[in-house]
Amino acid sequence: xxxxEPIEKPAAPRESRWQEFWRLFRKNRLAFLGLLIxxxxxxxxVTGLMLTSGRKPLFxxxxxxxxxxxRPPLSRPNWGALKPEAIPRLGVYLFGTDDLGRxxxxxxxxxxxxxxxxGFIAVGISVxxxxxxxxxxxxxxxxxxxxxxxxxxxxxxxGVILLLSQNHMSGILLLFVSILYFGVSQFLKKKARRPGxxxxxxxxxxxxMSIDTLIxxxxxxxxxxxxxxxxxxxxxxxxxxxxxxxxxIGLTSWMGTTRFVRAEFLSLREQDFVTAxxxxxxxxxxxxxxxxxxxxxxxxxxxxxxxxxxxxxxESALSxxxxxxxxxxxxxxxILNDGRNYIFDAPWLTFVPGIAILIVVLSFNLFGxxxxxxxxxxxxxxx
Numbered sequence: 001x002x003x004x005e006p007i008e009k010p011a012a013p014r015e016s017r018w019q020e021f022w023r024l025f026r027k028n029r030l031a032f033l034g035l036l037i038x039x040x041x042x043x044x045x046v047t048g049l050m051l052t053s054g055r056k057p058l059f060x061x062x063x064x065x066x067x068x069x070x071r072p073p074l075s076r077p078n079w080g081a082l083k084p085e086a087i088p089r090l091g092v093y094l095f096g097t098d099d100l101g102r103x104x105x106x107x108x109x110x111x112x113x114x115x116x117x118x119g120f121i122a123v124g125i126s127v128x129x130x131x132x133x134x135x136x137x138x139x140x141x142x143x144x145x146x147x148x149x150x151x152x153x154x155x156x157x158x159g160v161i162l163l164l165s166q167n168h169m170s171g172i173l174l175l176f177v178s179i180l181y182f183g184v185s186q187f188l189k190k191k192a193r194r195p196g197x198x199x200x201x202x203x204x205x206x207x208x209m210s211i212d213t214l215i216x217x218x219x220x221x222x223x224x225x226x227x228x229x230x231x232x233x234x235x236x237x238x239x240x241x242x243x244x245x246x247x248x249i250g251l252t253s254w255m256g257t258t259r260f261v262r263a264e265f266l267s268l269r270e271q272d273f274v275t276a277x278x279x280x281x282x283x284x285x286x287x288x289x290x291x292x293x294x295x296x297x298x299x300x301x302x303x304x305x306x307x308x309x310x311x312x313x314x315e316s317a318l319s320x321x322x323x324x325x326x327x328x329x330x331x332x333x334x335i336l337n338d339g340r341n342y343i344f345d346a347p348w349l350t351f352v353p354g355i356a357i358l359i360v361v362l363s364f365n366l367f368g369x370x371x372x373x374x375x376x377x378x379x380x381x382x383x
Contacts (some may be wrong), residue, residue: 018280024374033372045116048109048240059089061110061330070346072096073104074366095196096348098338104352107330108304111353114331115360118246119308127304130257133215135288137258138265141212145364152182152212216262219255227252228314235318240326251312256301265294298375302368308366316357 026032067081073096075086088103114355159174230252235373238244268274269292277287280370319333320340327334332353339349 028370034363034366045112049113052110059106061106068101086211110330111332115312119311121246122249122311123307126161129254134261136260137215138262152178242325302372305368309361
């Protein structure tokens with residue numbers, strides 16, 4: 001007969017991955033504070049988008065009130081000198097006004113959304129490029145590249161550079177030439193395999209270098225250039241646009257993510273679960289995106305979180321120099337730029353956006369550091 005006594009329950013209930021992550025994350029008070037500030041910044045940015053956009057926004061950041069210029073924070077408007085539509089919605093200039101009488105509070109709310117958009121999209125571009133190049137380097141790095149493939153890649157890169165520099169016809173022509181050249185080289189390669197036919201075409205099949213060497217040397221070359229000076233050069237050549245700012249910051253900040261992903265792929269490539277997937281006949285792309293990327297995403301998340309802070313700081317610096325997001329968009333950087341000429345007469349034009357940039361960037365850095373500690377397996381074992 002089977003015993004009817006109840007089976008002993010485990011001493012501690014088993015935690016899910018999310019519960020374990022949240023338990024460890026709450027222990028880091030600075031990281032938790034950074035997360036709260038980030039959520040507050042996100043809500044402020046979304047609210048600012050809704051309240052400052054449209055034909056008749058509730059808070060108009062472009063409203064000029066010359067008779068109310070350089071008013072200090074918490075000052076009340078001159079009711080008799082203003083039209084009804086020019087009166088601030090709160091009945092007070094919460095952060096004061098600038099040299100054109102525009103409400104700094106409204107401009108800060110609009111700038112929050114611009115900074116958030118630039119940060120997330122720029123980091124999204126850099127993370128996508130980093131995962132792609134790092135995954136290829138870590139998984140296919142031992143494979144060799146032929147001479148014809150390298151020539152086709154260089155021609156395609158030249159076409160992309162011309163497209164970005166607004167030379168559309170030349171860029172499209174080079175891209176077409178690279179595709180045509182690759183197809184012709186493939187035909188010549190097959191023809192060269194026949195004995196006695198086109199021996200010169202075999203030169204195109206010479207193995208030049210490995211994929212890992214090519215990608216990592218390109219990363220090293222990109223790291224040799226000062227990032228901010230490279231961004232300044234590219235931005236000066238392109239027409240001013242918020243989209244160009246996002247793309248340029250993303251295209252110049254993917255090197256760290258590539259190195260992280262490559263290192264993780266090199267360690268995961270020899271693991272038993274990858275070997276078992278290959279033995280079962282699973283395709284390479286399914287192994288990469290279904291099994292390896294989820295296991296390699298932890299350092300990427302940390303890098304992306306800190307990268308958002310760097311992107312916001314870079315956009316603010318570009319706007320401060322007059323090379324960032326053009327008017328009529330208000331950003332924290334150009335508000336800071338507008339206030340540098342009045343730093344003694346109207347210091348709030350410098351302090352308000354400067355302190356906002358400081359707090360937001362610090363919160364992202366604290367949040368990223370907390371993620372790094374929580375996603376560290378050694379810390380999980382100690383806890």
